[in-house]
Amino acid sequence: MTDPKTLADRIEDLLPQTQCTKCGYAACRPYAEAIAEGTANYNQCPPGGAEGVARLASLLGRPVIPINPVNGIERPRPRAVIDENICIGCTLCAQACPVDAIVGAAKQMHTVVESLCTGCDLCVPPCPVDCIDMLPVTGDLTGWDAWTQEQADAARERHDLRLARLEREREAAEARAAARRAGAAGSAAASAAASDDAPASAPGAPQPAAATDDAEAKKRAIIQAALDRARQKKEALAAQGDGPKNTASVSAEVQAQIDAAEARRRRLGIASREAESTRDDEPPADDNNNAPDAPPTKR
Incomplete structure (x- = not known):
C-alpha cells in the first residue's frame, strides 16, 4: 500500500513542534514545506538540535551538518515564567503564544501553564x-x-487548534463588519427616503442631534479616560524604574496589532498613543483583546 x-x-513529523520561528518560518509546517521544496536547509531548527539535524539528514539522504548559528544554538529547554506582580494584563503575550499556553483575561494577571509551554x-x-523570564x-x-515525541505531538495539536480558532475569530469579525456595513447602508437609504417624503423644516428650526454623534462622543470620552489612567500608571512605573525595557524587538504580527489599535484611536479623534484601546469589532487585523488601560505598547 502506498504511503x-x-x-x-x-x-514535519521529525520536527519538535515548538513553533518557535527560529528557523525563519512562521511555524514548523511552513519550514517542513520549505525543506521539501529545497528552499530551506535542514539545519535551521535549534530546538531539534544535532539529533534533529541527523533525523532530517537520514530522511533526505544528506550528510549530517551543524546547526546554522544564524538560527540560534542548541540549548537546555526553557519555560516562560511571568512575574505576576508586574503583569498588567495587556494580553500581548497570550496573543503571541503559538500553543495557547498562557492564560489570563484583559487587565487581569496572566500565567503560563507549565506543561504546555514549548x-x-x-x-x-x-x-x-x-515581566517574562525564560528559565531553563x-x-x-x-x-x-530535553523534549519527547509525546510533547511534540501535543504541541503540534495545540498549534493546529489555535490556528483553527483564529480562523473562526477572523471569519466572525468579518461577518460582524459586513453586517455593520449593510446596516449602515440600509439606515442611510431609509433616511434618504424619509427625507424625500418629509416636509421641509421651517427656516431656523432646530435640528435633532444625531444619535451616532452622541455615541461617538461617549466612546471618545471613555477611551480618553482610559488613556489618562494608563499615562498615570506609566509615570508611576517610570518613577520606580520599572518602565518597559524590551522595546527593541517586536514581531511583525504584534506590530500590526499595535498599528491597528492606533488607527482606531485616530478614527475616534484620539491622538494619544499611550495605551491600547478597548476591543472593537473590526476585521481581523483590528480584532484583539488589549486592555484599555494598559501602558504603552512598544514601538
Whole structure:
C-alpha cells in the first residue's frame, strides 16, 4: 500500500513542534514545506538540535551538518515564567503564544501553564513591562534529549487548534463588519427616503442631534479616560524604574496589532498613543483583546 504522506509530512513529523520561528518560518509546517521544496536547509531548527539535524539528514539522504548559528544554538529547554506582580494584563503575550499556553483575561494577571509551554521565547518581545523570564528546566539536557515525541505531538495539536480558532475569530469579525456595513447602508437609504417624503423644516428650526454623534462622543470620552489612567500608571512605573525595557524587538504580527489599535484611536479623534484601546469589532487585523488601560505598547 502506498504511503499517502508527502515529503513535507515526513519532515514535519521529525520536527519538535515548538513553533518557535527560529528557523525563519512562521511555524514548523511552513519550514517542513520549505525543506521539501529545497528552499530551506535542514539545519535551521535549534530546538531539534544535532539529533534533529541527523533525523532530517537520514530522511533526505544528506550528510549530517551543524546547526546554522544564524538560527540560534542548541540549548537546555526553557519555560516562560511571568512575574505576576508586574503583569498588567495587556494580553500581548497570550496573543503571541503559538500553543495557547498562557492564560489570563484583559487587565487581569496572566500565567503560563507549565506543561504546555514549548520554550519558544515568542512571548518575551511583546511584553511592554518586561515581566517574562525564560528559565531553563531541563538541566544539561538539550535538543531531543530535553523534549519527547509525546510533547511534540501535543504541541503540534495545540498549534493546529489555535490556528483553527483564529480562523473562526477572523471569519466572525468579518461577518460582524459586513453586517455593520449593510446596516449602515440600509439606515442611510431609509433616511434618504424619509427625507424625500418629509416636509421641509421651517427656516431656523432646530435640528435633532444625531444619535451616532452622541455615541461617538461617549466612546471618545471613555477611551480618553482610559488613556489618562494608563499615562498615570506609566509615570508611576517610570518613577520606580520599572518602565518597559524590551522595546527593541517586536514581531511583525504584534506590530500590526499595535498599528491597528492606533488607527482606531485616530478614527475616534484620539491622538494619544499611550495605551491600547478597548476591543472593537473590526476585521481581523483590528480584532484583539488589549486592555484599555494598559501602558504603552512598544514601538
